[in-house]
Amino acid sequence: MNQFKIPIVLLVLLSSCGRFSNEEKKEEQTDRIVSAAKQYTEIMYALGVGDKLVAVDISSTYPPEVKELPTIGYHMHLSFEGIMATKPTLLLEHGGKFSIGPEAVVDQLKKLQIPTKQFETKAVDIASTKQLIREMGIFFNATENVDSICKKLDNDMAIAQLERNKYSDTVKVIVIHYGQAMNIYMAVGADGTAGKMIEWAGGIIPLQKHGMERITSPEIIAKANPDVILLTDFGYDKLGSMEHILELPGIGLTNAAKNGKIYRIEEHDLIYFGPRTGENILKLQQLIHQ
Structure with a gap:
């Protein structure tokens, strides 16, 4: 062939x-x-x-x-x-x-x-994110902005930590991501970028998994019973209305649904570490603690 x-x-x-x-x-x-x-x-x-x-x-x-x-x-x-x-x-x-x-x-x-x-560096935390930025700066012969980008990232993370200390509660958060490659909705596990960012924001993903799991049963979400549900932008917009969101397996049975705490979040704010990670954690804090 x-x-x-x-x-x-x-x-x-x-x-x-x-x-x-x-x-x-x-x-x-x-x-x-x-x-x-x-x-x-x-x-x-x-x-x-x-x-x-x-x-x-x-x-x-x-x-x-x-x-x-x-x-x-x-x-x-x-x-x-x-x-x-x-x-x-x-x-x-x-x-x-x-x-x-x-x-x-x-x-x-x-x-x-x-x-x-x-690139050789895999950004799995703030230190390696800064290393990746430096590695790419060298590769593209664009090192003049590297120090300021990394300094801003450090400053934003410090502010986010101070803000985190103001919250006494730990919010249970489920992140639902639409997998465009497989055309399915998936729940994001705690062992990954989103899990770490939500932890820094004062929350926890109650799914102790690496990567993502297809939502095939209401039990996956209902058993976790999150306080807040975040849907990444493509999947949220694809559903088009809260009525359709509540039709996803298990969603309507959660405290998040009962209390109206289901929110849209941009995928690029949550799925990878980058120059705006500190800013994005501050956004998450405002979202999940409101």
């Missing part, structure tokens, strides 16, 4: 038609970087090198100006034609099992020897 053939439906869904039909931008740019990693995308803009990007995957949604770029599909369902249309000189991806896909597209990119880059 010719592995360069891609199903027509996939091409339609994941075409490179840009969020605002602007796929012709930056045609003459020398550095033509495509990012399939939302964390890298945000850090590039913070470093002042966002203009090197010619396309991103659809999960790259911060800062707002990134939405002016063409998209190459979801990072786990990339469009080969979409990527090649950008004439990339480099593809950024996190590396690891859930970095980019599908496998057929990855194989095609390898056969055409499209350069890819994964």
Whole structure:
């Protein structure tokens, strides 16, 4: 079978038609970087090198100006034609099992020897986040802003800690994320980025799991009985109304539903560590403790 053939439906869904039909931008740019990693995308803009990007995957949604770029599909369902249309000189991806896909597209990119880059540092806490920012600053020859970015992150974290000390309660929080790759709603486990951020904000995710779990039974959510439920933006908007949100398995049985504490949160504020993590924790504190 010719592995360069891609199903027509996939091409339609994941075409490179840009969020605002602007796929012709930056045609003459020398550095033509495509990012399939939302964390890298945000850090590039913070470093002042966002203009090197010619396309991103659809999960790259911060800062707002990134939405002016063409998209190459979801990072786990990339469009080969979409990527090649950008004439990339480099593809950024996190590396690891859930970095980019599908496998057929990855194989095609390898056969055409499209350069890819994964940064060595994995941001799993504040110290490693600052290290990643420094590593990317060196790679992009953009170190002049690194110290100020890291200092602001430290200051924001210090403020967030002071604010956390004002709260005597620990709020039980469930995060529900819509998995675009699998077209399902999933509950986020405590052992991950969201769990750590919620802990810093004065909450706890009562699901002692790593990664995410598909919501297949009302018992998963009802048994946890959270005080607050956070839905990431894509899934929240897809449902479109609180009535439909309450139809998700187990949601309507929780204290969060009974007390009207189900909130929308931007995925890019919760799913990865970056320059705004301190700011985002302060937002979380206001949200879950209100």
